[in-house]
Amino acid sequence: MVLKIGLVGCGAIGLEIARAIDRGEVEAELVAVFDRNGDRARELLKGLRGKPRLLELEELVEGSDIVVEAASQRAVPEVARAALGRGRDLMIMSVGALLDPGLRRTVEELARDRGCRVYLPSGAISGLDGLKSAGAGRIDIVTLTTTKNPRGFAGAPYIEDRGIDLSAISKPTVIFEGPAEEAVSAFPANVNVAATLSLTARGARVRVRIVADPDIEVNIHEICAEGDFGRITTRVENVPSPRNPKTSRLAALSAIATLRSIVEPVKIGT
Numbered sequence: 001m002v003l004k005i006g007l008v009g010c011g012a013i014g015l016e017i018a019r020a021i022d023r024g025e026v027e028a029e030l031v032a033v034f035d036r037n038g039d040r041a042r043e044l045l046k047g048l049r050g051k052p053r054l055l056e057l058e059e060l061v062e063g064s065d066i067v068v069e070a071a072s073q074r075a076v077p078e079v080a081r082a083a084l085g086r087g088r089d090l091m092i093m094s095v096g097a098l099l100d101p102g103l104r105r106t107v108e109e110l111a112r113d114r115g116c117r118v119y120l121p122s123g124a125i126s127g128l129d130g131l132k133s134a135g136a137g138r139i140d141i142v143t144l145t146t147t148k149n150p151r152g153f154a155g156a157p158y159i160e161d162r163g164i165d166l167s168a169i170s171k172p173t174v175i176f177e178g179p180a181e182e183a184v185s186a187f188p189a190n191v192n193v194a195a196t197l198s199l200t201a202r203g204a205r206v207r208v209r210i211v212a213d214p215d216i217e218v219n220i221h222e223i224c225a226e227g228d229f230g231r232i233t234t235r236v237e238n239v240p241s242p243r244n245p246k247t248s249r250l251a252a253l254s255a256i257a258t259l260r261s262i263v264e265p266v267k268i269g270t
């Protein structure tokens, strides 16, 4: 049976996912899309050969085997309850939402009760395979340093609330340092990967440093994890999405790779 996918969020990541399915790169059918901005959804549909339907959330869930959230942290509670409540599997890109302990508990309980799977792709970082293995032992501390061009932080609540003038940044500048829980609220469209690290590290402290560097055109994520296994360090220099400088191309590719791993019989990695 062909996996039926319902897509919520037709932005930079949603578009890449839709195109990959449309090109036959994932053995699945994109049956429906939803975006709170109808123009975004219609734009996405125009470029596809297949004919997914443009539906409201509830109807989209009804016709799907798996719901893919590629919208925003704010969308996650509603999408998760709608999908898991009806016994559908769920993939979440806006992983930062799950650092709210109440929502995480709800998602875990609903998934367990209804026998559903929840997929969190590794997104724009590398090294989750090793960190996952390390989590079976003891992890002491994880640090994430994220560096982007200042334009990638435009609109973040932390920037707006403090009135930080991003155009005035003329050299690499640390604009935030703190725990993952604070980072994902302060920069909800920049460091969802901090939440993915935190959930993988199973309660170990995850410290986040955010750097604005006007001289770079890549999104860099550097990770250092230490524990009784030793030390892991990784660094990714990501090509930003042409549609959204906050988002790296690798994030969309990780969503596509996760969908592939769901339908393919051989699972690789931890």
Ligand SMILES: NC(=O)C1=CN([C@@H]2O[C@H](COP(=O)(O)OP(=O)(O)OC[C@H]3O[C@@H](n4cnc5c(N)ncnc54)[C@H](O)[C@@H]3O)[C@@H](O)[C@H]2O)C=CC1
Residues within 6 Å of the ligand: 008, 009, 010, 011, 012, 013, 014, 034, 035, 036, 037, 040, 070, 071, 072, 073, 074, 075, 093, 094, 095, 121, 122, 123, 124, 125, 188, 189, 190, 192, 193, 196, 243, 244, 246, 247, 248, 251
């Ligand atoms: N896990 C990871 O490594 C990464 C996660 N992300 C996150 O994934 C999500 C999608 O990223 P992009 O495609 O780059 O964002 P985007 O801003 O390009 O597109 C998001 C789309 O979702 C729609 N949307 C927003 N809230 C919605 C709601 N409540 N219901 C329906 N539609 C809604 C918007 O209208 C927009 O079309 C974002 O939350 C982003 O922060 C992005 C990059 C990496």
Ligand SMILES: O=C([O-])CC(=O)C(=O)O
Residues within 6 Å of the ligand: 123, 124, 188, 189, 190, 191, 192, 193, 194, 219, 238, 246, 247, 248, 249, 251
């Ligand atoms: O795509 C990236 O570089 C990471 C990102 O925005 C996020 O984790 O929210």
